[in-house]
Amino acid sequence: MKVLVALKRVVDPYVKIRVRADGSGVETSNVKMGTNPFDEIAIEEAVRLKEQGLVSSTTVVAIGHVASLENLRAALALGIDTALFVPCDEMLQPLAVARILQQLVARESAQLVIMGKQAIDDDNNQTGQMLAALLSWPQCTFASEVKIVEEGASVEVTREIDGGFEVILASLPAVITTDLRLNTPRYASLPNIMRAKQKPLATVTLEELAVNIQTGFKVLSIAAPKARKAGVMVDSVDDLLDKLKNEAKVIG
């Protein structure tokens, strides 16, 4: 069974982003970038399945700016077998990404796709579900535990839901999206970083895939949120309770 993992290059989660004054977007030049944290978890899960002998090969794919090659190399250093890069400098919407991934799933004959539940830049939380729909596959979103069962015919997934958690059984092929507690990604060792340089990394163009990347979604403008007005420091519990009662009037 072949696994496809999706990877998006995003602004590092700990960077305080800045909105451009002209409303055209968020400043991303000279900003620390990295692999979307949920995709790091997807990569780790794929590598573990391979190590356990439950899958035959793992491929990682990134669609986007050429700088994503750096992230693909990092994924190879973590144990992914092969990488695919789809160059595209346009901002893609989840539906377009899902269409591209659909084509790649077919080309690679992947039986399992593991991807992040959300990209932490646009916070869409859509692509995995859209891909599953396009493929008419089951979807196991917000996964916190993944078990391949029934001799590789199905996957049992624990999902984090608003009320607690649930366990579903889905037949393979399927799409899984990762939640934070699925695993803790490893670090790449130096020998593996060196070895990764020899691993196959191919480029596939949008023309080759012949995918329509136009969607009916337009971003009109990006603005900074209103800042909260500055608060005050109180110096005792009594002071705090007095403020909450008599100033903010939020407790009786």
Add this chain to the structure above:
Amino acid sequence: MTVLIIAEHDNQSLKPSTLAVIAAAEQLALPIEVLVAGYQCQAVVEKVRSLKAVHCVIVADHEAYRDQLSENLALLLQFLSPGYSHILAAASTFGKDLLPRLAGLLQVSMASDIVEIIDPNTFIRPIYAGNALATVCLQDAVRLITVRSSAFNVALSVKEELAERRVCDAVYVLEKTKLIQRQETKSARPELGQAKVVISGGRGLQNKENFALIEQLADKLNAAVGASRAAVDAGFVPNDYQVGQTGKIVAPDLYIAIGISGAIQHLAGMKDSRVIVAINKDAEAPIFQIADYGLVGDLFKIIPELLTKLP
């Protein structure tokens, strides 16, 4: 132009987040219909029919919809979608799972987690953990949207005469997914998304036993309990307590963060609260930058004092 809202429920009661979606839809000034798909879910149907804003309730009552699995519901919605200009659900784990799947089936884009409606095609949604707000436009024939409940929390009026009820007999089953188990955290406290007061604890609590201090404080204030990711990861509390970019988004009247540093991802989930209180021993903790009232000190001294001084 008509709006279809997907009711979220457990076959017995309607989730309050659906009320917020209906409140948001009222701003579109279009007729509102609500789909209640489930199994033996009459009580939910009656509840929705009693809401003044609702023109019609579509009932799809069949075992295929009992577990609310997105695979089946998305197919049902695809069948129902012609004729609707908007299809809305809450940005809950249920809505986030279902609506993008429907969008995939319909080959349309969607807007996730909107916080404001500008006009029937234009919406505002937070990106980058709420550090930027995008104004977006949906240009497909049907506009798919998930709604951030905390941004539309208004009371809905009820009416004497129940809304029209339309039965939908279509049954769709994608026999590829099965629910094995669903474990919901039971609590006598208010629900995190609905509570007027939320008390959250972080890594500063050190362990699960100490986290009981947060719970005692919550009981005094009739509050819901929340947590940072660090507290959840460390096993102090279950995952559904997590507040933040990738957990729950809350906006209560009063949010008290105790032993939480205030990482960007945590702030994303609570910075629209009306009044924020931070208690932390580190005066430099970023949480103080957004707090209305900050108290520097040891939570193991402060919480017991609060417990004795609160009525």
